Amino acid sequence: xxxxxxxxxxSYTTGKSKTEILKGVSLGLEKGQTGVIxxxxxSGKSTLMNIIGGVDLADSGSIRVDGLELAALNDDQLTDxxxxxxxxxxxxxxxxxNLTVMENIEVVAxxxxxxxxxxxxxxxxxxxxxxxxxxxxxxxxxxQRVAIARAIVKNPKLLLCDEPTGALDYETxxxxxxxxxxxxRDLGTTILMITHNTAIGDMANVVYKxxxxxxxxxxxxxxxxxxxxxxx
Amino acid sequence: xxxxxxxxxxxLEHKSRYIGSMLLLMISSMMFVMLNMTSAxxxxxxxxxxxxxxxxxxxxSTDTAIDAAALSRQFAAKLEIGGTVDSEVKPGQxxxxxPMMNTVNIPAVQEGSVPGRSEIMLDRLFAETNGYQIGDxxxxxxKNYTVSGYTLLPHFIYVIPSKDTMMNDPKTFGxxxxxxxxxxSMQDRNKVYAIRFDERGNIKSQEAAxxxxxxxxxxxxxxxxxxxxxxxxxYVPMKASIQSTMSAVVPLAMLALTCVLLGMLMWRxxxxxxxxxxxxxxxxxxxxxxxxxxxxxxLMVSVIGSVVGSILxxxxxxxxxxxxxxxxxxxxxxxxxNPWLMIVAILLPVIILCSVTWGVIGKVLKTPPAILMKxxxxxxxxxxxxxxxxxDRVKFNTKFQIREQVRSLSRSLLLLFGVxxxxxxxxxxxxxKSSVDYMLNKGVKEMxxxxxxxxxxxxxxxxxxxxxxxxxxxxxSLINNDEISFYMTGVLPDTGKIILKDGSGQVLxxxxxxxxxPLAKKLSVSTGDSVTxxxxxxxxxxxxxxxxxxxxxxxxxxFMPLDRFNKEFGLPVDAYIGIWSDMPMNFSQGELQNTKSxxxxxxxxxxxxxxxxPMIYGLIFAAFIVGLIIIYIVTGMMVDESRASISLMKxxxxxxxxxxxxxxxxxxxxxxxxxxxxxxxxLGSIGALYQSLTESLQLVMPVKLNFFYMVLxxxxxxxxxxxxxxxxxxxxxxxxxxxxxxxxxE
Numbered sequence: 001x002x003x004x005x006x007x008x009x010x011s012y013t014t015g016k017s018k019t020e021i022l023k024g025v026s027l028g029l030e031k032g033q034t035g036v037i038x039x040x041x042x043s044g045k046s047t048l049m050n051i052i053g054g055v056d057l058a059d060s061g062s063i064r065v066d067g068l069e070l071a072a073l074n075d076d077q078l079t080d081x082x083x084x085x086x087x088x089x090x091x092x093x094x095x096x097x098n099l100t101v102m103e104n105i106e107v108v109a110x111x112x113x114x115x116x117x118x119x120x121x122x123x124x125x126x127x128x129x130x131x132x133x134x135x136x137x138x139x140x141x142x143x144q145r146v147a148i149a150r151a152i153v154k155n156p157k158l159l160l161c162d163e164p165t166g167a168l169d170y171e172t173x174x175x176x177x178x179x180x181x182x183x184x185r186d187l188g189t190t191i192l193m194i195t196h197n198t199a200i201g202d203m204a205n206v207v208y209k210x211x212x213x214x215x216x217x218x219x220x221x222x223x224x225x226x227x228x229x230x231x232x
Numbered sequence: 233x234x235x236x237x238x239x240x241x242x243x244l245e246h247k248s249r250y251i252g253s254m255l256l257l258m259i260s261s262m263m264f265v266m267l268n269m270t271s272a273x274x275x276x277x278x279x280x281x282x283x284x285x286x287x288x289x290x291x292x293s294t295d296t297a298i299d300a301a302a303l304s305r306q307f308a309a310k311l312e313i314g315g316t317v318d319s320e321v322k323p324g325q326x327x328x329x330x331p332m333m334n335t336v337n338i339p340a341v342q343e344g345s346v347p348g349r350s351e352i353m354l355d356r357l358f359a360e361t362n363g364y365q366i367g368d369x370x371x372x373x374x375k376n377y378t379v380s381g382y383t384l385l386p387h388f389i390y391v392i393p394s395k396d397t398m399m400n401d402p403k404t405f406g407x408x409x410x411x412x413x414x415x416x417s418m419q420d421r422n423k424v425y426a427i428r429f430d431e432r433g434n435i436k437s438q439e440a441a442x443x444x445x446x447x448x449x450x451x452x453x454x455x456x457x458x459x460x461x462x463x464x465x466x467y468v469p470m471k472a473s474i475q476s477t478m479s480a481v482v483p484l485a486m487l488a489l490t491c492v493l494l495g496m497l498m499w500r501x502x503x504x505x506x507x508x509x510x511x512x513x514x515x516x517x518x519x520x521x522x523x524x525x526x527x528x529x530x531l532m533v534s535v536i537g538s539v540v541g542s543i544l545x546x547x548x549x550x551x552x553x554x555x556x557x558x559x560x561x562x563x564x565x566x567x568x569x570n571p572w573l574m575i576v577a578i579l580l581p582v583i584i585l586c587s588v589t590w591g592v593i594g595k596v597l598k599t600p601p602a603i604l605m606k607x608x609x610x611x612x613x614x615x616x617x618x619x620x621x622x623x624d625r626v627k628f629n630t631k632f633q634i635r636e637q638v639r640s641l642s643r644s645l646l647l648l649f650g651v652x653x654x655x656x657x658x659x660x661x662x663x664x665k666s667s668v669d670y671m672l673n674k675g676v677k678e679m680x681x682x683x684x685x686x687x688x689x690x691x692x693x694x695x696x697x698x699x700x701x702x703x704x705x706x707x708x709s710l711i712n713n714d715e716i717s718f719y720m721t722g723v724l725p726d727t728g729k730i731i732l733k734d735g736s737g738q739v740l741x742x743x744x745x746x747x748x749x750p751l752a753k754k755l756s757v758s759t760g761d762s763v764t765x766x767x768x769x770x771x772x773x774x775x776x777x778x779x780x781x782x783x784x785x786x787x788x789x790x791f792m793p794l795d796r797f798n799k800e801f802g803l804p805v806d807a808y809i810g811i812w813s814d815m816p817m818n819f820s821q822g823e824l825q826n827t828k829s830x831x832x833x834x835x836x837x838x839x840x841x842x843x844x845x846p847m848i849y850g851l852i853f854a855a856f857i858v859g860l861i862i863i864y865i866v867t868g869m870m871v872d873e874s875r876a877s878i879s880l881m882k883x884x885x886x887x888x889x890x891x892x893x894x895x896x897x898x899x900x901x902x903x904x905x906x907x908x909x910x911x912x913x914x915l916g917s918i919g920a921l922y923q924s925l926t927e928s929l930q931l932v933m934p935v936k937l938n939f940f941y942m943v944l945x946x947x948x949x950x951x952x953x954x955x956x957x958x959x960x961x962x963x964x965x966x967x968x969x970x971x972x973x974x975x976x977x978e
Contacts (some may be wrong), residue, residue: 034802040465050970053883053972055882055883055969055971056970057972061940076831079828079882079885079886079887080885081885082883083884083885083887084885085884086885088883090882090972090973094876094880094972096876096877096880098618098635098636098639098877099632099635102624103623103628103631103632103635106628106630106631107881108884109628109886110628111884111885111886111890112630134614134618134619136614151784162973195975
């Protein structure tokens with residue numbers, strides 16, 4: 001199992017009140033698969049993804065990614081894990097505003113052990129003509145493509161996408177999803193995606209439905225649907 | 233009221249920015265009040281001392297006695313005969329004794345009483361340094377005197393034996409006052425007339441009329457010393473004037489820094505709050521209400537900073553003024569307090585800072601609320617440099633750092649300006665020291681290859697005493713400007729006692745007319761030019777062609793071969809006025825006009841350099857604080873504005889060190905550039921300062937900055953920068969990764 005999460009618990013304490021975000025979540029994903037975590041706001045899906053991505057720590061439970069037990073890693077080791085193995089894509093792109101498109105990709109290539117060729121990556125996301133533009137000069141869809149390019153340039157083992165189409169219109173969303181699917185197919189990158197759009201679940205090998213910090217349903221697809229054919 | 237809470241909360245949230253701004257203002261107001269008030273008191277004290285103790289306009293000596301009473305009447309002036317006697321109290325310790333004057337240059341009694349028979353008043357610093365208390369006995373000019381009190385002399389405020397000494401050293405030199413009867417019984421006394429004209433306007437022309445009247449009576453003026461050129465007096469107004477200039481320039485530079493800083497802070501805060509402003513605006517807040525709200529920020533900063541600074545400045549006036557009175561001892565008859573200085577020190581920052589903010593908020597409020605609510609108009613703008621930078625071939629780290637700098641030009645310019653100011657403060661003391669070092673090492677030590685100089689009262693002829701080398705000297709003034717006087721010196725053409733070198737370091741043989749660089753600079757002459765002067769003693773005119781310029785700052789001289797000198801001044805071919813020697817020589821006291829020990833001059837430079845040390849350290853400390861505040865605030869601002877990027881970098885797996893290098897290290901270039909720009913800015917301002925010294929003190933100093941001190945200055949600036957970065961590292965470390973994960977917009 002590439003990702004193996006067992007009995008993961010996480011809570012936050014605010015003043016005297018304690019809120020349980022994850023109440024013993026377990027899930028798994030094979031290498032090269034696409035997983036989707038579906039759930040409403042506040043269900044704990046972002047926390048789950050953050051823990052898998054090594055940016056947050058669980059209170060208890062086990063998270064193994066490619067054989068690495070994240071709970072046992074210290075701060076520096078977690079940094080190395082994120083640096084070498086994980087690519088992030090955010091709902092609001094999170095591009096560095098004062099860097100050009102090319103430089104936003106370079107910001108990750110710069111710290112990668114074996115980055116992909118940046119021009120090739122740019123071409124793959126269809127932005128080769130915009131490499132000198134600043135993020136503010138791009139549309140939302142283009143900005144998300146830059147974010148995808150930035151995430152894949154390090155050729156990560158795992159691509160974590162937090163509502164990658166949440167801020168995009170229907171057509172743009174489909175083209176972004178299609179791009180993610182192509183990456184998964186061509187580079188063999190394992191993708192774990194958070195969304196509240198149930199239709200997106202059709203393009204995943206496994207769908208985990210989360211509600212109030214628990215996985216309430218797991219759906220496995222033998223055949224995945226092409227992104228271009230997904231409708232909502 | 234609710235909005236007021238927002239002001240205090242915002243300020244507490246970013247306390248380092250606002251405290252930094254307040255500190256800068258505090259320093260600025262403190263220096264403004266302290267320096268202005270001190271210099272005003274110094275000038276006032278000098279003025280009252282001059283008036284009440286009847287400071288002479290000039291002192292002069294003649295070859296024969298003059299009728300003082302008749303001249304007083306003729307020129308409506310107070311004229312009194314006095315003089316000096318230099319007595320070696322202990323080996324290496326000279327006391328210059330003056331008679332108790334009654335009408336001009338009246339000594340003030342600081343403590344004790346006016347000297348009676350066999351009594352003496354001493355200058356307090358000399359007495360205290362050497363352990364003479366009131367009632368003690370001191371042996372002066374072969375007689376024991378009882379110390380009757382401590383004195384202050386209006387014509388000898390800065391207690392140095394001559395212009396060459398530069399710094400007062402109470403261990404080796406002091407002044408005393410005895411009764412006239414005791415003075416008249418002293419051997420080898422100089423007779424000096426002191427005059428003060430009743431009509432206080434146009435002193436120069438009255439002096440010229442007096443000189444002409446004396447000459448017309450066949451009286452030869454052997455020495456004329458205008459008080460405004462006498463270092464023992466002119467140092468005081470000069471120092472006050474430098475301080476006045478500093479009190480205007482330094483606080484204004486700091487105020488300008490604070491204005492730019494706070495203006496930028498306000499601009500950034502208002503821009504980042506454009507959504508809030510738009511929302512409040514849309515919900516019915518009036519423009520003036522919002523304006524009033526945002527004006528509270530500069531108002532609080534400027535009022536707190538300037539009030540606290542002004543009070544501190546006021547508290548420091550007394551100790552600083554007293555400290556200055558130890559160097560320039562004067563009686564303080566009364567002090568002055570100028571309330572306008574306080575009012576200006578408080579109101580100026582308030583008015584300027586509030587005006588800057590008024591303009592900034594006004595500009596933002598012109599934007600329609602709908603646009604403000606979306607984050608304002610400026611958000612989508614990319615500046616010209618940012619857009620046109622082509623950095624494709626540059627390494628990513630360098631590229632990122634350059635982008636960080638050009639992203640906000642105002643921020644980078646502020647940092648640059650701050651580092652320039654800090655650099656100037658740091659190097660100011662070092663440049664002064666370099667100049668003095670240069671004057672000493674490339675001047676006195678290099679030019680004088682001798683130990684002692686003995687000057688006789690009148691020319692001698694024949695062979696010089698064994699072990700001595702003869703020289704001639706004439707004190708001359710420029711024919712077209714008798715304010716400028718200097719010594720013409722006749723030296724043996726093969727002398728080894730005076731070593732002159734040209735600009736390239738080649739030794740110049742003194743077989744021609746050689747002018748020293750400071751004199752050439754003062755007269756604005758170079759090789760081939762002619763100089764026409766008149767002999768101060770007899771008024772005869774002489775014209776000389778400058779043949780060479782010696783690059784030495786040991787003094788203002790025009791050297792020529794002794795035989796040519798004697799011929800030009802109508803003296804016998806083997807005449808000389810003084811002797812240079814490497815060993816002490818014995819002459820009867822009556823023979824000598826004065827004696828100069830080169831070692832004592834070198835020691836004087838040494839003491840000057842030593843006394844400069846506290847000033848240098850003080851300036852370095854002040855520069856460190858100012859630099860630290862500016863760099864910390866700007867770097868902190870950069871961290872705040874790059875929070876999203878920093879958070880994102882953490883998510884991507886950037887290590888702390890890498891983030892620090894990219895974000896905090898990006899200012900390195902600006903800091904280095906600020907340092908480099910600070911050097912010419914400093915040398916230019918020091919040049920202007922020295923120019924004013926040349927005019928007021930007749931002292932020409934070379935503008936020098938030793939390379940070692942430049943490197944040291946750079947190291948200090950970089951240490952300050954490192955310190956500021958270290959302080960900001962915590963700020964970077966505190967930015968959570970969740971900030972990137974929760975980011976709601978680009």
